[in-house]
Amino acid sequence: MAITREKIGVVGLGRMGANIARHLHDEGFAVVAVYDTDEPRATSLAAEVGATACATLADVTAQADTILTVVTDDQAMDMIFAERGDSLLVGASGRLFINCATVTPAIHVTIEARAERAGAQSLEACMASSIPQARDGTLYLMCAGHPAAFERAQPLLAAMSASLRYVGTAGRAAQVKALVNMVMNINTAGLAEGLGLGQALGLDVAMLREVFAQTGANSRVLETDGEDMEYRDHECYFSAAHAAKDSGIALSLAHAAEVALPLAEATKRQFDQMVARGLGELDKSGVAELTFPGRGSGDTAG
Secondary structure, eight states: OOOOOOEEEEEOOSHHHHHHHHHHHHTTOEEEEEEOSSHHHHHHHHHHHTOEEOSSHHHHHHHOSEEEEOOSSHHHHHHHTOSSSSOTTTTOTTOEEEEOSOOOHHHHHHHHHHHHHTTOEEEEEEEOSOHHHHHHTOEEEEEEEOHHHHHHHHHHHHHHEEEEEEEESTTHHHHHHHHHHHHHHHHHHHHHHHHHHHHHTTOOHHHHHHHHHTSTTOOHHHHHHHHHHHHTOOOOSSBHHHHHHHHHHHHHHHHHHTOOOHHHHHHHHHHHHHHHTTOTTSBGGGGGGGTSTTOTTSOOOO
């Protein structure tokens, strides 16, 4: 059961945000306020967890002590933490914001500064896991921000995660997450090419996956995506569109650091191609649709 009396708000009720809210409710946390631009989605989840579906961001802040945000991109973060108009920063003194979305390191630094001007605390808690882990409270979290904010968030973070790592000052966890997703995306695209070439050569793909698993071709992606690539089961846990966006974040960091990343560049082009073909909402395993023979039509299963 929960050991904190803090009232919790959740902003951004997509696959990850909604399941975090459900898990915290199950663990006995007082999830009192939820918000999403999709009002029916917010209303439905509010009924499920006994919260209020807030009509404004300011209302979330008014009702909650700690607010988790799980939004899409930098633009959405800038909007929910706007310094004018409706915003989570209205009446935010004493509040703690825990920001979980995969966005650029720079926006985390900006939001922390805005929160401090409003008398609030901000912590980034980047998630290196997917929907089942959000629902079960077994996320891997990389956190960054002021140590005091990290300490205050401990009961909530512990309930959300199987493991967590404090990385450093604002923006640092987002840098680590960008690298995690960059390498994951490269591995995914590489696996799709290996299995796709195997099928083109007439090899049994199930056999090939077994051999990969016992050799240097093994990877976590093989475990999570290999069978899905073979059987075209691309139910979305981490979308191709998000893979393209996150690869772009890593490449922006690389360009700023003047580091060449040809594999990351090639991988981003693959996921960009999926988005251009209207396949962006497939799971990242759907990159196999670009490499397996006979799948170029855009007609997918799963």
